[in-house]
Amino acid sequence: MSLMKNTLDILKSGSFDVAESDYKKCGYHLEVKLTESQVRDFAQAMLDCGFYIDFVSAVHVTPCFQVVYQFAHFDEACRINAKAMANAQGEIPTICDIYHGANWHERETHDFYGVVFTGHADLRTLLLSEEDADLKPLLKHADKLVNVETITRKSGGDAEMKPVKKTKEEQTAAE
Amino acid sequence: MSGYFRDIYTGGKSLLIGLGVTFKAIIKPVVTVQYPREKIDVTPNIRGHIELVRFDENDSRHNCLVCGMCAKNCPCGCLTVEGEKREGVKGKVLTVFDYDFTKCSLCGICVESCSRTALTFSSEYELAGFSRQEFHFDLIKRLEGK
Amino acid sequence: MSTMTKFETTDKHRFLLNMGPQHPATHGVLRVILEMDGEYAMGIDPVLGYGHRMQEKMAESRTWPGFYPNTGRMDYVGAMPFNHGYVALIERMAGIEVPERAEYIRVITSEMNRIASHLLGIGAYVLDLGAFTPILYAFDDREDILDALEDITGSRLTYCYYRVGGVLKDIDDTFIKRTRAFIENFRKRIPMYNDLVTGNVIFIKRTEGVGIITADMARRYGATGPTLRGSGIAYDIRKSEPYSVYSHFDFDIPTGKNGDSLDRYYVRICELEQSLRIIEQALDKLPDGPVLAKPKRAKLQEGDCSFSVETARGVLTYYLVGDGSEVPYKLKIRVPSYSNLSLLEEMCTGMLIADLVSAMGSLDLVIPEIDR
Ligand code: SF4
Ligand code: SF4
Numbered sequence: 001m002s003l004m005k006n007t008l009d010i011l012k013s014g015s016f017d018v019a020e021s022d023y024k025k026c027g028y029h030l031e032v033k034l035t036e037s038q039v040r041d042f043a044q045a046m047l048d049c050g051f052y053i054d055f056v057s058a059v060h061v062t063p064c065f066q067v068v069y070q071f072a073h074f075d076e077a078c079r080i081n082a083k084a085m086a087n088a089q090g091e092i093p094t095i096c097d098i099y100h101g102a103n104w105h106e107r108e109t110h111d112f113y114g115v116v117f118t119g120h121a122d123l124r125t126l127l128l129s130e131e132d133a134d135l136k137p138l139l140k141h142a143d144k145l146v147n148v149e150t151i152t153r154k155s156g157g158d159a160e161m162k163p164v165k166k167t168k169e170e171q172t173a174a175e
Numbered sequence: 176m177s178g179y180f181r182d183i184y185t186g187g188k189s190l191l192i193g194l195g196v197t198f199k200a201i202i203k204p205v206v207t208v209q210y211p212r213e214k215i216d217v218t219p220n221i222r223g224h225i226e227l228v229r230f231d232e233n234d235s236r237h238n239c240l241v242c243g244m245c246a247k248n249c250p251c252g253c254l255t256v257e258g259e260k261r262e263g264v265k266g267k268v269l270t271v272f273d274y275d276f277t278k279c280s281l282c283g284i285c286v287e288s289c290s291r292t293a294l295t296f297s298s299e300y301e302l303a304g305f306s307r308q309e310f311h312f313d314l315i316k317r318l319e320g321k
Numbered sequence: 322m323s324t325m326t327k328f329e330t331t332d333k334h335r336f337l338l339n340m341g342p343q344h345p346a347t348h349g350v351l352r353v354i355l356e357m358d359g360e361y362a363m364g365i366d367p368v369l370g371y372g373h374r375m376q377e378k379m380a381e382s383r384t385w386p387g388f389y390p391n392t393g394r395m396d397y398v399g400a401m402p403f404n405h406g407y408v409a410l411i412e413r414m415a416g417i418e419v420p421e422r423a424e425y426i427r428v429i430t431s432e433m434n435r436i437a438s439h440l441l442g443i444g445a446y447v448l449d450l451g452a453f454t455p456i457l458y459a460f461d462d463r464e465d466i467l468d469a470l471e472d473i474t475g476s477r478l479t480y481c482y483y484r485v486g487g488v489l490k491d492i493d494d495t496f497i498k499r500t501r502a503f504i505e506n507f508r509k510r511i512p513m514y515n516d517l518v519t520g521n522v523i524f525i526k527r528t529e530g531v532g533i534i535t536a537d538m539a540r541r542y543g544a545t546g547p548t549l550r551g552s553g554i555a556y557d558i559r560k561s562e563p564y565s566v567y568s569h570f571d572f573d574i575p576t577g578k579n580g581d582s583l584d585r586y587y588v589r590i591c592e593l594e595q596s597l598r599i600i601e602q603a604l605d606k607l608p609d610g611p612v613l614a615k616p617k618r619a620k621l622q623e624g625d626c627s628f629s630v631e632t633a634r635g636v637l638t639y640y641l642v643g644d645g646s647e648v649p650y651k652l653k654i655r656v657p658s659y660s661n662l663s664l665l666e667e668m669c670t671g672m673l674i675a676d677l678v679s680a681m682g683s684l685d686l687v688i689p690e691i692d693r
Contacts, residue, residue, distance in 0.1 A: 025413070026413075057651075068625075127369055193517050221476075296475060
């Protein structure tokens with residue numbers, strides 16, 4: 001646990017908004033909320049603490065994209081989930097010169113969502129073909145798009161899942 | 176120079192050990208099966224395509240009450256279930272049970288979601304055809320044909 | 322997939338070489354554009370996406386049980402851990418308890434699948450290097466596993482066996498007997514692989530010191546699995562963030578020293594034995610009871626949740642964002658080979674092309690998993 005405490009202290013002293021989270025419920029130990037300008041400093045701090053990069057991805061919400069970074073450590077169980085909102089143009093600084101593995105993850109995120117990672121030297125399509133470069137398949141339709149509040153875990157709220165009401169057919173089937 | 180001879184020695188030794196393994200395999204019984212001519216027993220639990228279950232051994236009616244749960248839950252959308260109301264019969268009567276095997280991913284969600292266990296996997300694994308249409312099965316016909 | 326390469330060569334001694342997408346050494350449809358200087362690869366640009374199916378979009382367009390079959394179709398060689406990660410993710414999100422027997426069965430089948438995957442990986446790797454025989458032995462052993470798994474899961478490759486709340490079907494005595502017989506038989510076969518491959522001089526010369534991955538590189542690229550453990554770091558999700566019932570078993574994490582291709586290969590060989598140990602213990606301790614807690618249909622709660630498992634190739638992370646409906650709002654699938662392959666450029670620049678094939682093969686890539 002010392003590693004987690006250490007990291008927590010380091011991140012706190014770097015004035016990042018970091019909080020411990022319930023691993024049993026959400027699968028990561030620390031949750032960090034970043035602003036767009038903090039992303040690179042945060043990545044550097046992670047590298048200095050010896051974390052490896054798990055993935056970079058994004059979620060399409062209003063007002064803009066939420067970019068998710070996940071890091072974990074080779075020596076101890078400590079998984080860190082960081083979220084940053086991209087700016088109104090859908091831009092966020094790249095971390096691919098700090099964590100080289102982020103290169104492909106960022107290219108993929110650019111493929112799927114159109115998030116622009118400023119400073120990324122090579123945002124060619126990676127998984128989609130070139131003709132589909134403007135497709136952005138994971139963008140939500142307007143009727144499905146929700147606000148970032150909706151997908152944020154309610155702190156201290158009930159974690160129980162609400163059972164879905166049985167449909168009529170199912171009730172007949174159960175009889 | 177001594178390294179040269181050592182290389183020859185270790186190389187020769189590893190070669191002989193490897194050949195020894197191969198030689199042992201030569202005198203062992205053959206494990207390959209010449210498939211179309213010989214066949215191995217396939218477990219009855221294999222997941223072949225979906226089919227309707229017989230009511231019981233000597234009754235070739237099916238068990239389905241046309242609730243549509245299987246079609247609704249199928250992630251690949253390959254089941255079409257329709258029924259109609261008939262006079263004198265309680266509930267619905269199954270008229271259409273179409274199954275598109277080309278799209279099926281054999282996940283088993285339909286079998287699981289059927290509360291009447293009216294569906295099961297067949298243990299047929301040798302299916303071949305010349306066109307796609309041959310794999311659009313009419314499961315009611317298939318049940319009657321058995 | 323980008324048809325444009327990033328290389329703009331003006332040097333007339335350099336030329337571009339396309340490796341793939343149907344090259345046997347790329348194990349599927351991976352294309353690597355190489356900028357060659359004679360026989361040396363001076364620039365490497367992998368081109369992905371030939372087998373891209375947009376699994377993440379599929380996950381967002383159906384209710385969560387509908388994604389079961391897709392999980393087995395990403396890494397078709399080691400599908401069980403992919404199943405496992407997904408059901409465990411939903412279980413974590415919903416707080417569903419799984420009966421202990423089901424967890425044991427999951428561990429047993431996952432480990433058997435891991436052995437099958439490693440056997441294929443080893444066989445195919447040696448095949449890349451020009452030795453044809455070992456893959457035939459490997460397939461012989463793999464066949465036993467597939468037969469045993471077929472008997473309980475119904476499929477041989479793309480399993481869809483785990484369910485939220487347990488597993489679909491209980492294992493029976495035949496399976497247990499069969500598995501025990503396999504373990505006994507396979508223990509005797511492992512030395513044979515060592516004789517045939519590990520000790521072979523040509524094999525050692527082709528792999529020793531080739532494609533070195535350092536711990537720092539692994540960290541920057543997020544390499545995991547045997548690719549990482551070959552570099553001497555004992556990192557395994559089964560130990561560090563034990564999921565399921567892995568904490569009940571006693572097993573080691575084999576590591577290499579130099580981080581070269583030989584070490585990565587040898588880590589896989591050693592993992593075979595560790596998997597056997599886990600299966601043995603699990604069979605001994607197998608508790609009685611139900612195997613499927615009646616799953617309730619449930620909405621995914623609002624918020625995010627992640628779950629990592631150790632697949633045969635490394636860390637698989639599912640990251641799910643729910644918006645309170647039954648359909649996942651977002652599902653990110655972090656696949657191990659994706660990160661492992663991304664370090665190819667740094668690992669192999671300046672290498673002989675024959676060594677590049679050797680180094681790439683030692684990553685044990687499964688391309689449909691990378692492309693998703
Ligand atoms: S097995 Fe799966 S894909 Fe096939 S019909 Fe049943 S639910 Fe649909
Ligand atoms: S779920 Fe069963 S009873 Fe309902 S329609 Fe399908 S086969 Fe018939």
